[in-house]
Each structure stands twice: as C-alpha cells, then as structure tokens.
Amino acid sequence: MSKKLWTAKVREAWQRNLPIEKLLPDTQPAYVASWIYVFGVLTLAAFSIILISGLALAFAGPAWYHTSSFGHWVNSLHFWSVQLFFVFMVIHLWGKFWMAAWRGKRLMTWITGSIAFVASIATAFTGYLIQTNFDSQWIAFEAKDGFNSVGIGAFFNVTNLGQMLLLHVAFLPLILGAITFVHVIMVRKRGVVPPIDADENNTKVDSK
Amino acid sequence: MRKKLNSKEVFDTKPWSGKLREYDIIKEGVIAVVVVSLLVVSLSFLFGSPDEKTLTFRGWAQSNSDNFYATTVQELAGTSTSTTYGRPYNSNGDGLNVGPLFLQKWAGVTHRVTPAKDFVIKPLTLEVQPVEVAAALATWKSATSAQKTKWASNLDNAITKKDGKVMAVPAGDFGPVPALAKGLTEMAKSGALDAALLSQGGFFQTDSTKQILFFGDGAYLDDAGTAANLQGGTWGMMNETGRYPGQAWLWLYSFWYQIPPFNNSDSHPIGANADAYIMFIMGALSLGLVLMPLIPGIRAIPVRIPIHRAIWRNYYANEGIKPRKD
Numbered sequence: 001m002s003k004k005l006w007t008a009k010v011r012e013a014w015q016r017n018l019p020i021e022k023l024l025p026d027t028q029p030a031y032v033a034s035w036i037y038v039f040g041v042l043t044l045a046a047f048s049i050i051l052i053s054g055l056a057l058a059f060a061g062p063a064w065y066h067t068s069s070f071g072h073w074v075n076s077l078h079f080w081s082v083q084l085f086f087v088f089m090v091i092h093l094w095g096k097f098w099m100a101a102w103r104g105k106r107l108m109t110w111i112t113g114s115i116a117f118v119a120s121i122a123t124a125f126t127g128y129l130i131q132t133n134f135d136s137q138w139i140a141f142e143a144k145d146g147f148n149s150v151g152i153g154a155f156f157n158v159t160n161l162g163q164m165l166l167l168h169v170a171f172l173p174l175i176l177g178a179i180t181f182v183h184v185i186m187v188r189k190r191g192v193v194p195p196i197d198a199d200e201n202n203t204k205v206d207s208k
Numbered sequence: 209m210r211k212k213l214n215s216k217e218v219f220d221t222k223p224w225s226g227k228l229r230e231y232d233i234i235k236e237g238v239i240a241v242v243v244v245s246l247l248v249v250s251l252s253f254l255f256g257s258p259d260e261k262t263l264t265f266r267g268w269a270q271s272n273s274d275n276f277y278a279t280t281v282q283e284l285a286g287t288s289t290s291t292t293y294g295r296p297y298n299s300n301g302d303g304l305n306v307g308p309l310f311l312q313k314w315a316g317v318t319h320r321v322t323p324a325k326d327f328v329i330k331p332l333t334l335e336v337q338p339v340e341v342a343a344a345l346a347t348w349k350s351a352t353s354a355q356k357t358k359w360a361s362n363l364d365n366a367i368t369k370k371d372g373k374v375m376a377v378p379a380g381d382f383g384p385v386p387a388l389a390k391g392l393t394e395m396a397k398s399g400a401l402d403a404a405l406l407s408q409g410g411f412f413q414t415d416s417t418k419q420i421l422f423f424g425d426g427a428y429l430d431d432a433g434t435a436a437n438l439q440g441g442t443w444g445m446m447n448e449t450g451r452y453p454g455q456a457w458l459w460l461y462s463f464w465y466q467i468p469p470f471n472n473s474d475s476h477p478i479g480a481n482a483d484a485y486i487m488f489i490m491g492a493l494s495l496g497l498v499l500m501p502l503i504p505g506i507r508a509i510p511v512r513i514p515i516h517r518a519i520w521r522n523y524y525a526n527e528g529i530k531p532r533k534d
Contacts, residue, residue: 024233024234026230026232026233027228027229027230027231028228028229029224029227029229030226030227030228030229031226031520031523032229033229033522034520034522036519041236041237041240042240042243044237045237045240045241045243045244046244046248048241049248065259066259072256072257072259073252073256075257076252076253076256076257077248077249078257079252079257079258079452080248080251080252080257081244081248083453084244084247084251086456090457095519097500097509097510098510098516098519099510099519100501100507100511100516102500102507103217103220104217104219104221105220105221107501110501111499114498114500117497118494118497118498120457121455121457121458124455124457131259132262133258133260133449134260134262134432134436134449135258135260135449137262137263137420137429138436140416140420141420141429142438142440142445144420145483146483146487147487148296148303148312148483149303149304149312149481149483149484149487150304150306150311150312150484151295151311151312152315152487153296154318155318157319157415159416159417159420159421160319160414160416160417161414161416162414163414163415191223193220194224195516195519195520195523195529196510196516196520197516197517197520197529197530197532198219198520198527198529199215199219200215200219202529203527204226204227204527205226
C-alpha cells in the first residue's frame with residue numbers, strides 16, 4: 001500500500017541505491033592508497049572556504065574590502081582559496097583521467113565532475129568582474145567582445161556590474177554546489193573505480 | 209541494442225569484492241578543511257591580494273586631456289569604436305561571424321548605447337554649464353544630423369592630421385563641437401563626469417556598460433592594460449595586476465590569441481573574427497572534456513600510457529598484478 005506513495009518510493013530508491021554505509025563508509029578498497037586521491041576532498045575543502053569567505057564579503061558589500069583592512073584580509077582568503085581550489089581540482093581531474101575513472105558505469109561521475117570544472121571557471125570569472133577595481137574594469141572591457149561575438153553578450157552582459165554581482169553571489173554558487181553534490185553522491189554510489197589492471201582473475205576476495 | 213559488456217567491464221561495474229582498508233571519511237574531511245584553511249590563512253597573511261584602484265574619467269582627462277578631447281570628438285562624429293560596434297549596443301555594424309553564423313547580429317540590440325548622446329550630450333545637459341558650452345549645446349541640438357556629423361568629422365580629421373595634438377589644430381568649420389569637447393573635458397577633469405555617467409540621471413545605478421565602453425574608445429584604459437601586461441596578445445586574459453596569479457585556468461582560451469591566424473586581425477575570415485572562432489573552439493573543447501569517455505582513441509589514452517601503474521603501484525606490487533594485455 002505504502003509503495004504507491006511518492007515519499008515511500010523516493011525513500012526506498014534512496015536506500016537501495018545509496019545506503020548509509022555507502023554514504024558514510026568506514027572501509028574502502030585497498031587500492032585507494034595514493035596521494036592522488038586526496039585532491040577531490042581538498043577541492044571540496046577549498047570550496048567550503050570560498051563559500052564562507054564569499055559569504056562574509058557578500059554581507060559587507062562588494063566595495064567593503066577597498067576601505068577596510070579586515071575586509072581586504074577576507075578578500076585575500078577568498079582569493080587564495082579560489083587559487084587553491086583550481087590547483088586541487090585540476091590535479092584531481094588529471095588524476096581521474098589517468099585512472100580512466102569513467103569505467104564501470106561511472107560516466108555520469110565524470111560528466112558531473114567536468115561540468116563542475118566548467119561551471120567553476122564561469123563562477124570565478126564573474127568573481128573577477130565584481131572586484132570593483134581596475135582589474136574588473138579591464139576584464140569587463142576585454143571579455144565583452146568574446147561574449148558579444150557569439151550572441152551571448154546580448155543576455156550575459158559582463159559590463160553590467162549588478163548582473164554579474166547577482167550571478168556570482170546568488171546563482172552560480174548554487175549551480176556549482178548542486179552539481180558538486182550530485183558528483184559526490186555519484187562517487188559514493190558507484191564507489192572508487194578499480195585499478196585498470198585489476199580483474200576477476202587477479203583480485204582475491206576479501207577474507208574479512 | 210545494448211552493447212554486451214566484456215568481463216573486465218562487468219568487473220569494473222560490480223561492487224568491490226577484493227581487499228579493503230580502514231577509511232574514516234569524516235576524519236578525512238575535517239583534516240582536509242583544517243589543512244586547506246591553514247594554507248589559505250598563511251597565503252593571505254604572506255601575500256595579501258591584488259586591488260589596483262579603478263581608473264576614472266577624472267584621471268583620464270587630467271593625465272591625457274588631448275586624448276580625452278579627441279575621443280569626445282570621435283563620439284560626436286560617430287567614428288568611435290562604440291558607435292560602430294554593432295550588436296548588442298547598436299545597429300551600426302554586423303559584428304563577427306563564423307561562416308554563415310552571424311550570432312552577434314541575430315542576438316539583436318539588447319543594451320542600447322548611443323555614444324554621442326549618452327557619453328557627451330546627456331552628461332553635459334545634467335550639469336549647469338558655462339555660457340559658451342550651454343550655447344554650443346543649444347546649437348548642437350537644433351542642427352541636422354548631417355550638419356552635426358560634418359562639424360564633428362571636420363574636427364576629428366583635423367586632430368588626426370595633427371597627431372592628436374588638439375592645441376595645434378587651426379580654426380575650421382567645426383561648429384559647436386570644440387566648445388562641447390572642451391566642456392566635457394573640463395567636466396571630466398573636475399570629477400563631475402564620473403558622477404554624471406554613474407547616475408545616468410537617476411538615483412540607483414548598477415550597470416557600468418556605458419562607462420566601460422567610453423573608456424574603451426580612448427587610449428587611457430588601453431595604455432593601463434598594456435602597462436599592467438594585461439593585453440590579450442600577451443596572455444592577458446589569464447594575468448592579474450601586480451605579481452599575483454590570475455585566472456591561470458583560462459590558459460587554453462588565451463593560447464589561441466597567441467598563434468596565427470587568430471592573432472592577426474587582417475587575416476580573413478578567421479583572424480578578423482578571432483573572438484567568435486575562439487569561443488566556438490572553446491565551446492567544442494569544453495564539450496569534448498565533458499564527453500571524453502565517449503570519444504574513441506582519447507578514452508584509451510590512460511590505458512595505453514601506463515601512468516596508472518604508478519598510481520596503483522603499491523596495490524599492484526602487493527597483489528602481484530601484471531599489466532593487462534587487452
């Protein structure tokens with residue numbers, strides 16, 4: 001009877017696909033033992049600092065950091081967390097490429113991860129446009145031509161500070177956060193991809 | 209019909225049944241946040257962050273009044289970059305195209321900018337002007353379009369002949385244009401133009417399109433970009449002011465601007481439409497990245513080039529796993 005309820009269906013699908021043991025594991029395959037594996041979680045850690053420092057900047061307004069030394073420091077936190085975010089993410093992406101991490105029905109994990117990379121570039125770009133300093137004047141002037149040349153500039157106007165500010169603060173982080181959430185869920189659901197050279201003939205079943 | 213999976217593909221799909229190791233996902237997350245926080249705080253204290261002050265029309269008119277004056281004349285003559293730009297600002301040009309795709313033209317005018325009116329006449333009208341400027345404004349407003357263009361073009365050409373030296377220009381048939389250009393230059397020098405362009409006659413304003421376009425018509429912004437090593441031809445899209453890392457992740461986008469035919473605007477059709485071609489190329493490459501696992505050849509690279517032997521070297525060594533033959 002309860003199976004007909006949408007809520008019950010969603011709950012059962014969730015339990016079937018992503019039980020709590022998968023979501024919060026206390027074991028993982030023995031091959032997950034390389035420093036390359038830390039760059040995914042480091043990217044998430046940098047993203048969390050970007051969100052917190054960005055929230056502080058958003059509360060005080062886009063011009064605050066020009067006149068407050070504390071504000072400038074918060075801006076520095078935001079700046080360096082973005083730089084590290086991209087360093088970690090690019091290493092993570094290269095690592096996953098060399099592992100051919102899309103194997104074993106993990107195509108959507110790769111797709112969501114690479115979309116997150118592209119979305120991150122768009123989000124960072126709008127951040128550079130709302131610095132309200134010379135750099136943002138220059139970037140707006142230079143970048144408008146590329147977007148205008150393919151018609152995107154007609155509705156994504158990089159010289160419109162208000163539009164870029166809202167997109168950077170209210171829209172793009174939500175999109176990026178949502179894609180990242182789906183990506184992480186996919187990783188937990190499918191598990192970490194097995195080594196390229198491992199197969200059923202050379203993998204001993206765990207005795208525990 | 210669904211493709212039948214081989215035994216390796218089936219193996220990769222199944223939940224891992226081999227050896228396990230202990231893993232504390234919460235602890236890993238907490239340590240990652242602590243380590244990255246310490247790194248970020250250290251970098252912020254050590255290096256701070258860039259924040260070059262904005263350029264202003266006041267700074268432009270004070271440091272290079274001849275260029276500001278000449279640019280104002282170009283706005284009135286209709287020869288400035290903004291006036292001839294086309295979409296999305298006006299219909300005075302078709303913009304760029306890739307083959308038969310005129311996307312810039314098709315997108316239409318969505319942020320109308322009329323430089324002569326928006327950059328010169330309207331700001332002058334917002335202020336109480338000296339008698340000669342007020343009289344020039346009245347003369348300009350009552351003249352025909354053809355007459356306006358003739359006056360401003362005469363002065364524009366005369367300034368060009370004198371290599372931009374306004375004081376060297378002899379008297380000519382310029383109508384009210386010299387008084388208007390001088391009036392706007394004086395207004396800019398005082399800082400009043402910054403306020404007038406910002407307010408656009410209203411109270412709230414969050415759109416800086418007109419200011420950026422006006423800046424781009426003159427030499428002031430361009431010279432500042434060159435001095436800061438930010439020009440597109442020198443990887444400027446990924447540079448930052450001062451000695452700070454910029455948007456290094458835009459390296460591939462910047463790369464195309466460094467090589468022919470993209471770096472030669474006289475080369476047709478690609479160089480002359482480089483912005484559009486590069487946007488298409490980057491769009492295609494981004495799509496290629498997202499769909500890489502579906503591209504034959506590229507998806508086989510990580511299997512063929514055995515960097516994975518280094519990534520999983522301990523596991524392979526402990527389990528005695530040799531490279532696969534297939």
